Amino acid sequence: MTNGLLEDLKWRGLLYQQTDEEGLEKVLNEEKISLYCGVDPTADSMHIGHIVPLLTLRRFALHGHRPILLVGGATGMIGDPSFRADERQLLTEEQVEQNVSGLRKQFERLFDFNGESGAVLVNNNDWVGKMSAIDFLRDYGKLLSVNYMLAKENVSSRLETGISFTEFSYMLIQGLDFNHLYNNFGCRVQIGGSDQWGNITTGLEIIRKTHEEETKAFGITIPLVTKADGTKFGKTAGGSVWLDATKTSPYEFYQFWINTADADVIKYLKIFTFLDRETIEALEVSVQEEPHLRKAQLALAEEMMRLIHGEEALEQAIRISKALFSGDLKALTVGEMKDAFKDVPTSEMEKVDKNIVDFIVEAGISSSKRQAREDVTNGAISLNGERVTDLAYEVTAADRLDDAFTIVRRGKKNYKMVKFI
Structure with missing residues (x-):
C-alpha cells in the first residue's frame, strides 16, 4: 500500500535520498514512529534555508508521528565540516548557550511541545557533554574505520584544503546522537539537508554495530532549495x-x-x-x-x-x-x-531649519533649485506622506520623526530617508 505521507513529500519535491524507501514505507503504513532532525546552534537564529527539514518533520507530526528536535549544544562546539572550504570558528560555551536559547524559541513556533503526543526537544550536550574522551574513543571510535570516514563526501571534499581531527570527529558524534535517540526515544528516522547524508548514514552504521537484533532505522535527506536560475535561495x-x-x-x-x-x-x-x-x-x-x-x-x-x-x-x-x-x-x-524604508537611499543633514527647495536639493532629491521649485509646485514632493506645494515651506523639527529622520517622496515611487545628525 502506498503511503500518503511519502507520496505527498515526493509531490512537494522534498525527498532527495532515502536509505530504504520500501522499508520506511512499510513501517509508516504499520505504526506511528518517532523521528528527529538536528540543528547546530551556530547562530541565535535560523534563516529560511534551515527550516526546510524542520517543516518536513512537522509534516510527519501532522500525520501522527512524534517529532524530536535536537539542538546541538555539543556538536555546536565542534563544527560540521560538511562541504565547507575551511574550519568553522569555534564558539564559546556562553555563545552556544545563548544560541540554543534563541533557537528554542523558534522551534516553539513550529512545534507543539505540550502533552504526551507533542514534540520532544533535546540537547545532545546532555549526553555527549557527560562522556569522557576515553569512553568516546573506546565505545564509538572503534566502531568505524578511518577509511570508512574518509570515504564520506562531506569529509573527502575537505582533504585537499585540510581538516582538523575536531571536525573529522563530527560525524561520529552525530552518529552517536542517532544511536542515543534510537535507544532512549525509539527514534527510527533522521531527517536532514542533502549535506547531511554522510552523517546520517554514519548514525545508521553505529546503530547497526551496537545492536544484536535487527535494526529498523532509516535516513532521509531533503534537496537543497535553489532558484529557477540555479542561484542560491534565501x-x-x-x-x-x-x-x-x-x-x-x-x-x-x-x-x-x-x-x-x-x-x-x-x-x-x-x-x-x-x-x-x-x-x-x-x-x-x-x-x-x-x-x-x-x-x-x-x-x-x-x-x-x-x-x-x-x-x-x-x-x-x-x-x-x-x-x-x-x-x-x-x-x-x-x-x-x-x-x-530600511533599505531606501539615505542622506545626512544637520538639524537646521531649511526652506523646502534648499532641503530637497541638499538631500539629493532634486538635481537643481530650478528642478526643485518645479517639483514642489507640481505637487511631486511629500514629507512623511504629506504633500508640500508651498515654495515658502520651512522644514523644521516638526518634520523629523523621532527627531531623527524624514521620509521624502518624489513622484510616485522615489523615496529617500534623510537622517539628521
Missing part, C-alpha cells in the same frame, strides 16, 4: 533572510516572499507551506493565466508570515505595503516607517 541584497524579527523585520520577511519570481513560486508553495495539493494547483493555473494578480506570491507570503511571525505581524506587513503603494505614509507608525 539571500537578499542585505544578506540572509532570518527568522528572528530583529535580524530580518517582519515587513522585510513578507516582502521577500512577495517578490518571489513566477518561475519559483509554485515550487516554494510546495516546499514551505502546508496548503493542500488542490489549492496549490489552482494557484499554479493563476500564475499561468493571470500572473499580474500575483495570487500565488500573496498566498506564499501570507502563509509564511502566519507560520513564523503570526497573524498580527502579517496584518502589519500588509498595512505597510498598502501605505507604500498608495503613498499614504500617515497611516504608518514611526516604527513601521523605519522597517519600510
Whole structure:
C-alpha cells in the first residue's frame, strides 16, 4: 500500500535520498514512529534555508508521528565540516548557550511541545557533554574505520584544503546522537539537508554495530532549495533572510516572499507551506493565466508570515505595503516607517531649519533649485506622506520623526530617508 505521507513529500519535491524507501514505507503504513532532525546552534537564529527539514518533520507530526528536535549544544562546539572550504570558528560555551536559547524559541513556533503526543526537544550536550574522551574513543571510535570516514563526501571534499581531527570527529558524534535517540526515544528516522547524508548514514552504521537484533532505522535527506536560475535561495541584497524579527523585520520577511519570481513560486508553495495539493494547483493555473494578480506570491507570503511571525505581524506587513503603494505614509507608525524604508537611499543633514527647495536639493532629491521649485509646485514632493506645494515651506523639527529622520517622496515611487545628525 502506498503511503500518503511519502507520496505527498515526493509531490512537494522534498525527498532527495532515502536509505530504504520500501522499508520506511512499510513501517509508516504499520505504526506511528518517532523521528528527529538536528540543528547546530551556530547562530541565535535560523534563516529560511534551515527550516526546510524542520517543516518536513512537522509534516510527519501532522500525520501522527512524534517529532524530536535536537539542538546541538555539543556538536555546536565542534563544527560540521560538511562541504565547507575551511574550519568553522569555534564558539564559546556562553555563545552556544545563548544560541540554543534563541533557537528554542523558534522551534516553539513550529512545534507543539505540550502533552504526551507533542514534540520532544533535546540537547545532545546532555549526553555527549557527560562522556569522557576515553569512553568516546573506546565505545564509538572503534566502531568505524578511518577509511570508512574518509570515504564520506562531506569529509573527502575537505582533504585537499585540510581538516582538523575536531571536525573529522563530527560525524561520529552525530552518529552517536542517532544511536542515543534510537535507544532512549525509539527514534527510527533522521531527517536532514542533502549535506547531511554522510552523517546520517554514519548514525545508521553505529546503530547497526551496537545492536544484536535487527535494526529498523532509516535516513532521509531533503534537496537543497535553489532558484529557477540555479542561484542560491534565501539571500537578499542585505544578506540572509532570518527568522528572528530583529535580524530580518517582519515587513522585510513578507516582502521577500512577495517578490518571489513566477518561475519559483509554485515550487516554494510546495516546499514551505502546508496548503493542500488542490489549492496549490489552482494557484499554479493563476500564475499561468493571470500572473499580474500575483495570487500565488500573496498566498506564499501570507502563509509564511502566519507560520513564523503570526497573524498580527502579517496584518502589519500588509498595512505597510498598502501605505507604500498608495503613498499614504500617515497611516504608518514611526516604527513601521523605519522597517519600510530600511533599505531606501539615505542622506545626512544637520538639524537646521531649511526652506523646502534648499532641503530637497541638499538631500539629493532634486538635481537643481530650478528642478526643485518645479517639483514642489507640481505637487511631486511629500514629507512623511504629506504633500508640500508651498515654495515658502520651512522644514523644521516638526518634520523629523523621532527627531531623527524624514521620509521624502518624489513622484510616485522615489523615496529617500534623510537622517539628521
